[in-house]
Amino acid sequence: MSRYSFKDVEAKWQAAWEEHRCFSADEDDRRPKYYVLEMFPYPSGRIHMGHVRNYTMGDVVARFMRARGFNVLHPMGWDAFGLPAENAAIERGIDPAEWTYGNIDTMRRQLKALGLSLDWSREFATCDQAYYHQQQRLFLAFLAADLAYRKESWVNWDPVDHTVLANEQVVDGRGWRSGALIERRKLSQWFFRTTAFSDALLEALGELDRWPDRVKLMQQNWIGRSEGARILFRLKGRDDRLEVFTTRPDTLFGASFCAISPNHPLTLALAEENPDLADFVARCNRLGTSEEAIETAEKEGVDTGLRAVHPFDPDWDLPVYAANFVLMDYGTGAIFGCPAHDQRDLEFARKYDLSVVPVVAPEGVDPASFGIGEEAFTGDGRLINSRFLDGLTVAEAKAEAARRLHAGGDGETTVSYRLRDWGISRQRYWGCPIPVVHCRECGVVPVPEDALPVVLPRDVRFGEPGNPLDHHPEWKHVPCPACGRPAFRETDTMDTFVDSSWYFIRFCSPHAGRPVDPAAASYWLPVDQYIGGIEHAILHLLYARFFTRAMAKIGYVDLEEPFSGLFTQGMVCHETYRDEAGKWLFPTEVARQDDGSVVHAATGRPVTVGRSESMSKSKRNVVDPETIVATYGADTARLFMMSDTPPDRDLEWSDAGVEGAWRFVNRLWRMIAESDLPVAAAGTPAPSGLDPRGSTPAAETLRAVHKAINDVTSDLERFGFNRAVARVRELTNAVAVLSDTDEAAAWVRRQAFETLVRLIGPMMPHLGEALWEQLGHQTLLASAPWPEADPRLVMDDTVTIAVQVNGKLRGTMEMPRDAAEGEVRSAVLALPVVAEAVAGRPPRRLVVVPNRIVNVVV
């Protein structure tokens, strides 16, 4: 039996698509536009299965939409700046540019082998001079529009390597290379003013109706708008006041302490005189800068000795603690603690033996007996123990407390956001240089337009502490563009999130000599369907949304939301393997024995099988897509990626699953290309002997064809790729059992084959083209229209109605579709099972759901 020869077929059709320029997009087109984009890859070296999954999904959408008559833009590029290139330079002495472009060449070749319908003429890498040149222009425009500015902020400092570390380079509070305890350090850095759009970014979420709810919810919580009050506490024996932010001014009478951040200016001032406090601040600084590390640390504080005067009672004062869970970046960096109604405050109060006075009691609970144990009460209720607030609801008390604070000059209502401005400075080499010069006389001076781009120098040295740009005197020292006196370049480069915040805009006019060609951008944008990992649900997507608004504000685009549709796909997972020494092993290094145990293939020694995790190089639980494509072909790999697992869930890699996909590819080939049953010639009219609504096998198969078109179409519209594959397989099974050889069957077989080929086209484009040719077509399947279902053949004339007695299934019956309710009732009551259950008495109730179910309640 012949096998489908994927190697020749895939090469042949990839060449044909390229020759006919099938996938290059042009704005000059009468069809409606459709921009589908998958998150572009970081060129890490080789593509991994996650890429195959992501890009296959995008390709199915692109090919499907093309078939449905859209002018599709489907571009690809490279998110090419970032840490790994520098690590390669440090560890192996490889030039970051060489390393990156080498990786891109490899990965481009690998992606091309997948047969993706991409417009490669638009390809670029973010490390291309042409790209970062335009990004530098955007930075300067942001600077001029006050959307970029400088301020001090904290970094992780490795005191041994004298280097700023990324959060992921801090492991258990220590530098990953040096092992030294890291410290927080303050540096002057560049920021983008994301908070200028806090409200806009929040409110526009409501209009993103093709985004997953969970992503919108995560963004909403991240922006974290909260209404509350700023309260000014007098400090005993001092003239300055402590400004505190709270969302619960109603609980002021339950206050038992104030707490300020270890980085609060007041803490730092007091620490100069107070060694205990200084020691505490130093300890907090060793936690690093990540919020996760700070919040998971045990709650701790040091009494500063200050006393804060209660705004509603001059004779009442509260201790002021410096506490490690108070974040300097949120609110005012200071809080008042009400332990009865906030869990963190409660834990802190229990630890330092501070009073816990409930001031809100749930409705209907006796205030006298309402006490707080291990859990703070955060629900609604009425105020108690609160003097003039007693008896008010929480909402009323909030308003009243705010009114009194305002009247007394002790505070104001205010809105606070969790969202912070975006720090974009990186003390690294492999990124987009920030195009400014520092002059002793003129301050910060933008690099003039005609001196752009500020090019990354290639002759840099790695291996010494700090940023290589800092150690490159010829690059760093330049005359001031304003006054001509000696000055120096900014040596910080931009966060790589900046690069990925506008690449989708650049794809509209990738070769323009300015950031954006307005005509191209207004034609293609917004991205109609964006596809990428859920891990980007917050940062990348929020930064891209901000950046689009910022570009709109300064006139580059006429658009606020960049992505009108979003789909987040799950990861690709595989079990992990370790040998006796605990070393990670590749799946190709292990063998499964007949008894199910797993051993090292080369040595026969036992192997520990770990749970399935996201494929990662470090754990070696990876399967190389190139091997799979070489063994089974791209279509098999693509089909496996789309089968079985819903695209938003994690996919478990399985060799058996790939084999299953491979078998189906061959089954289709045999059935259609090597059919030994009669198939009508293309274009033959329907034979008069065929009644499409009849009960012959041919008619039933024909109806299965139209149902499949209908189902696959709606599945693909809803990202139900796994369901679409199941429907295609069902149709294949239905056609396979049609063994009649008459004229009607031959004609139906032709309809079925043509339909199958067109339905699989988006998923298995090479096999699709090959079969399309076998069916006698001279044209490309890539340019063939999507099939249309005949609505009259989609629905059957009869339906199966389930019959329940007291909610339990007792049988089924066939009824004409849309039968009158009276007919259904009498048919049900005539059923023996029902008659027996009813036993002569009329049923208490008879629930009839048309065409679906009847429930007899006795």
Next chain:
RNA sequence: GCGGGCGUGGCGGAAUUGGUAGACGCGCUGGACUCAAAAUCCAGUUCUGGCAACAGAGUGUCGGUUCGACUCCGACCGCCCGCACCA
């Protein structure tokens, strides 16, 4: 710690969104073909009891709403993603 999500046969999953739980595939079992194997084809396959017809149980756990719950509500358990310098 905080925010978000997920949980269905031996396995991946389906279920028209409150109406026949287990489509489709993998695996397994039996059969056909073959000297044999592979490939292919056919049949069976949620669990328990039964030769069978059939009966009972069943969608992470416990409880609730409903004629009816995988689906809605509450509590809990487990796992995953994010936490602002990984991309």
